[in-house]
Amino acid sequence: MTLAETQALFHEVITSAEPVAAERIDACFAGTPDLPAVERVAIYADMYSWRLVEALRETFPNLVRFLGDETFAALAGDYLRRHPSEHHDVGQVGRHLAAFLREFPDPERPDLADLAELEWARQAVFFATPAEPVGSAALAGLDAEAISRTGLVLSPALQVLVLAHATTPLWRRLEDGDSPDPPSPDPGPVAVWRSGFDVFHAALPHDEAAALSATRSGDSLATICAAFADREDPAHAAHAALSSWFDEGWIVSVGPAPPVSSSDREC
Amino acid sequence: MTSPRLDLGHGIGLRTTHFARFMAEPPPVDWIEAVTENFMAPGGRPISVLEKVRAEVPVVLHGVSLAIGSVDPIPGRYLAELARVVERVEPALVSDHLCWGTHRGQYLHDLLPLPYTEESLAHVTSRVQQVQERLGRQLLLENPSTYVSFKDSTMTEWEFLAELTRRSGCGILLDVNNVYISAHNFGFGALEYLRGIPVDRVGYFHLAGHSDKGKYLLDSHDHAVPAGVWDLYREALRRFGRVPSLVEWDDVIPPLAEVVAESRRASEIEAEELGSSGRRLAS
Numbered sequence: 001m002t003l004a005e006t007q008a009l010f011h012e013v014i015t016s017a018e019p020v021a022a023e024r025i026d027a028c029f030a031g032t033p034d035l036p037a038v039e040r041v042a043i044y045a046d047m048y049s050w051r052l053v054e055a056l057r058e059t060f061p062n063l064v065r066f067l068g069d070e071t072f073a074a075l076a077g078d079y080l081r082r083h084p085s086e087h088h089d090v091g092q093v094g095r096h097l098a099a100f101l102r103e104f105p106d107p108e109r110p111d112l113a114d115l116a117e118l119e120w121a122r123q124a125v126f127f128a129t130p131a132e133p134v135g136s137a138a139l140a141g142l143d144a145e146a147i148s149r150t151g152l153v154l155s156p157a158l159q160v161l162v163l164a165h166a167t168t169p170l171w172r173r174l175e176d177g178d179s180p181d182p183p184s185p186d187p188g189p190v191a192v193w194r195s196g197f198d199v200f201h202a203a204l205p206h207d208e209a210a211a212l213s214a215t216r217s218g219d220s221l222a223t224i225c226a227a228f229a230d231r232e233d234p235a236h237a238a239h240a241a242l243s244s245w246f247d248e249g250w251i252v253s254v255g256p257a258p259p260v261s262s263s264d265r266e267c
Numbered sequence: 268m269t270s271p272r273l274d275l276g277h278g279i280g281l282r283t284t285h286f287a288r289f290m291a292e293p294p295p296v297d298w299i300e301a302v303t304e305n306f307m308a309p310g311g312r313p314i315s316v317l318e319k320v321r322a323e324v325p326v327v328l329h330g331v332s333l334a335i336g337s338v339d340p341i342p343g344r345y346l347a348e349l350a351r352v353v354e355r356v357e358p359a360l361v362s363d364h365l366c367w368g369t370h371r372g373q374y375l376h377d378l379l380p381l382p383y384t385e386e387s388l389a390h391v392t393s394r395v396q397q398v399q400e401r402l403g404r405q406l407l408l409e410n411p412s413t414y415v416s417f418k419d420s421t422m423t424e425w426e427f428l429a430e431l432t433r434r435s436g437c438g439i440l441l442d443v444n445n446v447y448i449s450a451h452n453f454g455f456g457a458l459e460y461l462r463g464i465p466v467d468r469v470g471y472f473h474l475a476g477h478s479d480k481g482k483y484l485l486d487s488h489d490h491a492v493p494a495g496v497w498d499l500y501r502e503a504l505r506r507f508g509r510v511p512s513l514v515e516w517d518d519v520i521p522p523l524a525e526v527v528a529e530s531r532r533a534s535e536i537e538a539e540e541l542g543s544s545g546r547r548l549a550s
Contacts (some may be wrong), residue, residue: 001419004338010298011370030416032454035482040415044377051376085374086499088332089304090346121349127308157310193328197312 001028012042014048017081041226042121050091052080059094062174063112078104091127094120111165111183115174118167121159121192122199128157133249138244139221147221152245153253160204160212162188167201195249207231208241212250270405270468275511277534282516285523288317293323294382295523296530298359300513303330305461306356307348327471327513328358330485332374333398336367336391336513346401353402360441360470361406365391365428371504374444376544382417383427388434395435407438407470410443412446412477412486415451424449425463432468439464441510442473443503444496448484457499461506469507474500475515489518492529497536504540512537 001009009028013020014212022038031037039053057064064072083096098120101113133155142150166186189209192201204212211227224238231237245251276297280290299320300408306317306328321327332345349459353361366378381387398406408431415465422430442466450457474497476490492500492514504510512533 001382002383003336003384003390006417007338007367007370010377014375014377015373028418030418037415039482042424042487043414044379048377055376066501085376086372088342088348088372089307089373090376127311138411141468160373187398194310197315234475246345 008228010041010044015081030037049077049080051090052076052085053061055090056094056097059091059123059191060097060116063097063116063173065174065177066109066115066170066180073082082175085144089128091123094123105264109183111167112172114163114165114169117161117163118171118190118192118201121161123195124200125156125157125192126199127160128155128194130157131155131252133252134246134250134254136246138246138254139242147225149255149256149265150221151218151256152215152221153255155193155250155252157210157267158250159192160209160216161190161192162209163190168201171201182202193248193250199249209238211238211241270470272467273479273511274509275327275359276510276539277481277514277530278324278327278406279514279526279530280329280516281317281320281326282441282520284520285313285526288523289320290508294320295527296324298325298511298513299328299354300327300329300397300515301358303328303349303352303361303363304332304465307352315491317356321358325359326356326380327362328353328356329358330361331378332364332368332376333363334368334374335365335394335398336387337365337369338390339366339369339371339521341394342369349398350402353404360407360438361404362403362438362470363410364411365408365424365431365472366411366529378411379423380411380413380415381427382502383420383422383424384417385421388422388427388430391431392434395431395437399436405438406511409440409473410445410449412442412448412452412484414483414485416453423455423460423463425460429463429465429468432465437468438470439468440471440473441469441503441507442475442540443500444475444492444515446474447496447499448477448486452536461499461503466507469510471511471513472500472503473515475517476531487518488515491525492532497532500533500534500545504537509537509541 023040025037029037029041031040053073056076069194079097079100082100085093098117099114101116106112164185164187166184168190170180188205189202189204190201209229211224214224214227228234228237276299278296278298281299281301301317306314317496364378367377367381368377395406410428431437432439446457446460450460474492475488476492478485478487514526514529514533
């Protein structure tokens with residue numbers, strides 16, 4: 001056999017859901033009377049499954065708590081057959097799990113996809129590129145003209161998710177070892193971020209999420225603040241939100257924004 | 268692309284369990300080995316710990332995903348990230364494994380054995396040269412622990428490694444535990460293996476524990492170094508002279524002091540076998 005043929009067979013033996021015929025294994029691999037080739041290659045097949053399921057367990061600890069070890073292992077097996085690892089970092093193998101759970105939802109727990117998305121985001125921000133936050137003093141002295149020309153740069157270690165269920169309470173109950181409540185449809189944004197080496201998440205008002213989206217798009221402070229237009233006191237709401245962004249370390253730079261349209265409003 | 272053997276002393280692996288200790292005080296060993304892929308992410312705690320440690324003791328980067336023997340092309344993304352982390356960390360040595368582990372873009376995350384044939388030798392030689400040219404430095408390859416062999420093999424693992432180093436200029440990370448395991452699992456002589464490895468190509472040793480699964484030994488890295496591996500380490504010292512050692516402990520990891528004690532044991536055995544000054548190279 002060529003090297004390519006050998007590796008293709010070995011790959012099939014390790015990853016196939018169905019056992020490979022013993023004759024094919026014996027034609028390629030060498031065994032001994034006490035440990036035949038079929039048993040020897042099975043050592044690798046077992047380790048392949050174990051290693052990837054362990055990686056998924058590390059990334060999704062609360063999904064494991066919810067489902068239990070056995071059910072999670074079965075889910076992981078189904079998932080890995082659909083989404084084998086495509087990255088040299090085994091920790092990346094769970095990148096499609098939330099989408100997989102949306103494609104094949106548990107009818108009784110449709111919120112598990114959201115839980116997986118939240119846990120994945122927590123890992124992603126932990127390893128995100130570091131960037132030094134700036135303080136709110138960076139905005140000091142900006143007049144109305146400057147506000148229309150100034151934008152903010154968000155930390156790479158901040159993500160805003162839009163989840164369909166009340167996921168942060170579910171995550172908290174699982175984290176605390178409590179039994180989960182029934183799924184609760186509650187569409188809304190959730191911020192996930194890293195501060196130092198700690199990861200946090202919190203539900204966000206819809207308008208604040210829109211303001212963050214505008215920030216990520218490179219819009220000016222004027223446009224960002226316009227996201228709070230429906231509040232009773234828009235200027236106060238915008239000021240409170242932006243202050244908290246600086247306090248949490250979400251802003252890493254203040255600088256020029258692209259030209260704004262005449263519809264932009266001031267803070 | 269050969270390099271003289273470095274006199275690093277005796278080290279241990281950098282593991283998450285011990286991060287707090289490494290951040291609080293300098294490593295209590297001569298050098299540290301870090302699993303390359305764990306430090307490729309641009310941020311997070313691991314790279315911060317490694318940045319601190321590398322300022323205090325020499326660091327060796329040890330990869331698990333290069334898949335030097337895979338038929339797949341080496342992914343450009345992986346090589347670029349490897350080059351970036353090597354440039355950032357400036358390790359004393361860069362190592363990976365003599366194995367394959369990818370298939371049509373899929374990572375199997377295992378160190379799978381190769382058939383030891385002329386085709387494999389030419390293939391691996393070419394890829395080692397590709398990596399060494401990309402990094403601008405020597406690559407060391409570790410002998411894997413293996414559980415199956417191939418009917419097509421025409422040479423032993425040690426013959427393959429010896430010829431690979433001659434053709435490509437790569438170094439050898441000789442895992443003493445893996446020699447012990449593979450010798451047990453296939454019934455060859457561990458000393459014959461050591462005698463087949465060129466003395467001047469061994470850059471450092473790995474030492475670790477394994478599990479007895481009844482019909483075979485498993486490279487589990489979840490125990491202290493067993494007596495049989497220490498004995499083989501003594502034999503390796505007699506053949507190769509003073510060689511840096513690295514104790515691996517990757518599962519059921521004990522407190523740092525226990526891992527450090529294993530590394531000190533390696534140092535004591537080296538002194539017993541070679542004298543306190545040791546020999547850089549055996550004659």
